[in-house]
Structures are given as structure tokens and as C-alpha cells.
Amino acid sequence: MITKELVNKSIDYIIRHLDEEISIEDVADYCHLSKYHFSRVFKAETGESIYAFIKRLKMEQSALRLKLEKDKSITDIGVDFGYSSSNYSSAFKKHYNISPGEFRKAMNITDVPDPFCSEKIAWFQSFEEYAQQITIMELDDFVVIHERHIGNYIELGKNWCKFKEKYKDYFKEDTLLIERFYDDPSITSVEQCLYDICMTVDNNCSLDNVITIKGGKFAVYRFDGLVQDIFAVFQGVFNIWLADSGYEMDKRYGLDIYRDIDTQNKHVVVDLCIPIK
Incomplete structure (x- = not known):
């Protein structure tokens, strides 16, 4: 199996079992490799050890839960990811330099710093406006060609251009461009964000990197504006609307479905789709 495909397979496994105790041996066995060979392959491909990757994802997903599930206790969220109360607080503080309680209080309901531009503040609308x-x-469901990336969203436009050129022969009039996002860049380092870029294809497409993205119930926000303003809307929908909507984000991951792209003017029409239950 090609190295990149192997690592993607292991990441999918980790994501599905993130709320369980996951060992390096578990992931290596799933990929039918020895622990030591798999560890070398994963580190070479991602620049991060498998242990550090699992630990980081657990911490970041717990932080997202602190942000969105305001009525759930910090202790219960820590337990969901395998931590005792005291261990979770110390591990969280080591990762974020702030306690879980302070982190939750710091989730400002009016604005958030933009990690892609240090001098910019993303301001939020009211719950009613969202x-x-x-x-x-x-x-x-969406049947798609997909490629996975770990890195800064600033590279997203460049990666999309390469992707569209590579698969231009598969474009049709009704083809959709879809980004599947796993991380919140206000929580995850912008250099470590995990995302898939995808395009819809026919069910009979024979390429190796064809997968099915599960559909279901989504809250859909239609964004029509400049690329540089997407972060503010993304944060507002999560911080303001989702946190107080009565809905919960389920274990599927969010989608950005592009409806129109004006590359020259950096203007897009995109549906921000949050999986809910």
C-alpha cells in the first residue's frame, strides 16, 4: 500500500476511535504493520509521531467540546477522552498554557483573534442574525475523489488549483467541489489543520482515492463574500449559533460545498455545512 494511503487509513481509524483508549499497537495492527515500521512511516509522512498525533487530537477535540457544550462539566468532557479530572486539567494546561476552566471562559461571545492575520479580529453577529x-x-451521500492535507489553510487555494488541474478530465456540469474539515483553527495550530479537498464523481469512477462522504442532517449557512472573511463567519456560526441552538454537532465532520468561485477577486459562494443531531 502506498505510504500516503496507509497514513490516511490510520488517521481515519484514529478519528473514529478518538473517544476510546487507542494504542500505537492498535493502529499498527489495523494497518497490518509492525509497531516500529508503522511509527517510522507515520512520522516520515506527517512530521509528527503517532503518539503525539493521538494525544494532540484528543486534546483539541476536547477543547472543541468545551467550546460548544457549555452545559457539560469539564470533568465529564475530560473523562470522555480518557482523562481523570486532575490529569485532564494538567494535560490541558500543558498543551494550551491555560486551564480548561479559563479556556471556556475565554471563549468570547463577541469576537476572536484571526489566526491567519495577527492584527485582525473576527467579530460576530447575534444569534438571531445567524x-x-x-x-x-x-x-x-457524496461520492468523491479526495486528497488529504495537513497544514496551513493559507495553502488551501494553491492545493485546490493543483487538485482541479489533476482531475480536470472528471469535471462535469454538476460537479461539486467540497472541503471536509476536521479542525477549528482557533483551537488547532494553523500549521497542523487536517482537511480533505474533494470533488463529486460518478459511482463507477475507478480511481483508488474515491470515497463516500456520508450525508444526513446538517445546519447549512450560505456564505457569499470574500475568502478572507470566511473565518469570522465560521467562528460565529460555531461560537454563537451552534452553542445556543439546541443542536449538537455529531461525529461526522463539517463540509464546505463551493457553489461559485471567483478566483481573480477572491470571492466565493459556499455552503458551510455543520453535521448535527
Whole structure:
């Protein structure tokens, strides 16, 4: 199996079992490799040890839960990711230089620093303003060609250009460009964000990197504006609308479905789709 495909397979396994005790041996066995060979392959491909990767994802997903599930106790969130109360607080503080309680209080309801521009602040609208622009929809499954990236979202445009050129022969009139995102860049380092770029194809496409993205119930926000303003809207929908909507984000991951792209003017029309239950 090609190294990149092997690592992607292992990452998918880790994501599915993140709320369980995961050992390096578990992941290596899933990939049918020895622990030592797998560890070398994973580090060479991602620049991060498998142990550090699992630990980081657990911490970042717990931070996302602290941000979104305001009524759930810090202790219970820590336990969900395998930590005792005292261990979770110390591990969280070591990772973020702030305690879980302080982190939760710091989730400002009016603005957040933009990690892609240190001098910029992302300001939020009110809950009612976001709610007026959100539609609850049932989306069908998507059969897609996909490529996974770990890195700064600033490279997203460049990666999309390469992707579209590589698979230009598969474009049709009804082809959709879809980004599947796993991380919140206000929580995860911008250099370590995990995302898939995808395009829809026919069910009979024979490429090796064809997968099915599960549909289901989503809260859909239609963004129509400049690329540089997407972060503020993304944060507002999560911090303001989702946190107080009565819905919860489930274990599927979010999608950005591009409806129109004006590359020259850096203007896009994109549906921000949050999986909910």
C-alpha cells in the first residue's frame, strides 16, 4: 500500500476511535504493520509521531467540546477522552498554557483573534442574525475523489488549483467541489489543520482515492463574500449559533460545498455545512 494511503487509513481509524483508549499497537495492527515500521512511516509522512498525533487530537477535540457544550462539566468532557479530572486539567494546561476552566471562559461571545492575520479580529453577529441565515437540511451521500492535507489553510487555494488541474478530465456540469474539515483553527495550530479537498464523481469512477462522504442532517449557512472573511463567519456560526441552538454537532465532520468561485477577486459562494443531531 502506498505510504500516503496507509497514513490516511490510520488517521481515519484514529478519528473514529478518538473517544476510546487507542494504542500505537492498535493502529499498527489495523494497518497490518509492525509497531516500529508503522511509527517510522507515520512520522516520515506527517512530521509528527503517532503518539503525539493521538494525544494532540484528543486534546483539541476536547477543547472543541468545551467550546460548544457549555452545559457539560469539564470533568465529564475530560473523562470522555480518557482523562481523570486532575490529569485532564494538567494535560490541558500543558498543551494550551491555560486551564480548561479559563479556556471556556475565554471563549468570547463577541469576537476572536484571526489566526491567519495577527492584527485582525473576527467579530460576530447575534444569534438571531445567524439563525436567519441557517437552514436545517438532509444531505445525500457524496461520492468523491479526495486528497488529504495537513497544514496551513493559507495553502488551501494553491492545493485546490493543483487538485482541479489533476482531475480536470472528471469535471462535469454538476460537479461539486467540497472541503471536509476536521479542525477549528482557533483551537488547532494553523500549521497542523487536517482537511480533505474533494470533488463529486460518478459511482463507477475507478480511481483508488474515491470515497463516500456520508450525508444526513446538517445546519447549512450560505456564505457569499470574500475568502478572507470566511473565518469570522465560521467562528460565529460555531461560537454563537451552534452553542445556543439546541443542536449538537455529531461525529461526522463539517463540509464546505463551493457553489461559485471567483478566483481573480477572491470571492466565493459556499455552503458551510455543520453535521448535527
